[in-house]
Amino acid sequence: MRITAIISLHQVSYTYDKLAETSILSSLSLQAHSGEFASIIGASGSGKSTLFKLMAGLLQPSLGEIRLHGKPAPNRLGKIAYMPQKDLLLPWRTILGNCQLPLELTCSNPHYTTIQIMELLERFGLAGYEQAYPDELSGGMRQRAAFLRTLVTGQELLLLDEPFGALDAMTKRGMHKWLLELWSDLGKTVLFITHDLEEAILLSDRIYLLPSAANEAQGMQEIVVPLPRPRHYEQNYEPDFIKLRQDLERRLHAQTSN
Ligand SMILES: Nc1ncnc2c1ncn2[C@@H]1O[C@H](COP(=O)(O)OP(=O)(O)OP(=O)(O)O)[C@@H](O)[C@H]1O
Ligand SMILES: [Mg+2]
Structure with missing residues (x-):
């Protein structure tokens, strides 16, 4: 029996x-x-962030349909956790204040309490920074805080738009390890936009390659990542990983060179 998708897009144009x-x-x-982790890759300007805005309900498709749990969902705003490409932490609120925002926006039956947020801040390596302001944090810490705020919405599906795009290689590596552990503990479904092919392979069950504007007719390509879990960085140097990376590079190059 086929399990119904949490979210599905059907012939969506925008x-x-x-x-x-x-x-x-x-x-x-x-x-x-x-419970799946899927990444979306594609050339800059191919529409990845637009795709997330459509999924989150900030935009509506010009054509086609978006379904949640198999049902048409024109009013999906607020039902999906969305972390935009810029972290958008409010500079005038403390880290705790920023993470409490979803609680204030969902007055009835919030998914988390302040005590639980404090516990999560510790788990996210932000203990001691509850009363700090966003500009007092490093890039990696800001991303963790923004991610925590996304999580506090309590939604099952998380859309993360290039959450680690601005981080240096070593910080990014630490964030990958942390995210993989968290993902396997929380059982959330994650859609993840990235330009980093190694990141996409390391994290994902599947990768979607968005066509560039010049190659629209080709449609979306789907690549399954059959590598065993739990994943770790040493896998980067294994033949299966390298083969996948070469395949992705070739596909991306074919998209952008036309
Ligand atoms: N609010 C807007 N109004 C008009 N055009 C827009 C708007 N937002 C994005 N676009 C255009 O839509 C196209 C896709 O933009 P989008 O931000 O979705 O790309 P992207 O794949 O996320 O790019 P990047 O990898 O650089 O983040 C671009 O040509 C962009 O200029
Ligand atoms: Mg983008």
């Missing part, structure tokens, strides 16, 4: 400019199943 002849996204279909 254009910001209704008068434009071509769409930013054209007839795209994809899905994510419970």
Whole structure:
């Protein structure tokens, strides 16, 4: 029996400019199943962030349909946790104050209490920074705080738009280890945008490659990552990993060189 996807996109097209002849996204279909980690890669400007805004309900498709748990979901805003490309922490609120925001926005039946947020701050390596302001934190710490705030929404599906894009290689490595452990503990479903192919392979069960505007007709490509879990960095140097990376590089190059 096929399990219903948490989210599914059916032939979704989108254009910001209704008068434009071509769409930013054209007839795209994809899905994510419970507990899965899937990445989305593609050239800059291919529409990855737009795709997340559509999923989160900030935008509506020009054509096609988005379903949650198999049902059409035109009112999906607030039902999916979304961490935008910029961390968007409020500079005038403390780290604790920022992480409490989802509690204030969901007055009835919030998913977390302040005590639980304090516990999570410790787990996220932010103990002692509850009363600090975002500009007093390092890049990695800010990303963890923004991620914590995304988690506190209590939603099952997390959309993370290049959460580690601005971090140096070593910090990123630490964040990968941390995210993989957290993901396996929490059982959340994650969709993750990245430009970093090694990151996509290390973290994901599946990778979607978004076509560039010039290759719209090709549609979305789906690549399964069959590497065993738990994953760790040493796998980067194993033949299966290298083969996957070469395959992704070739596909991406074919997309961007036309
Ligand atoms: N609010 C907007 N109004 C008009 N056009 C927009 C808007 N936001 C994005 N675009 C355009 O839509 C296209 C896709 O943008 P998007 O931000 O989704 O790309 P992306 O794949 O996330 O790029 P990057 O990898 O650089 O983050 C780009 O051509 C961009 O200029
Ligand atoms: Mg983007």
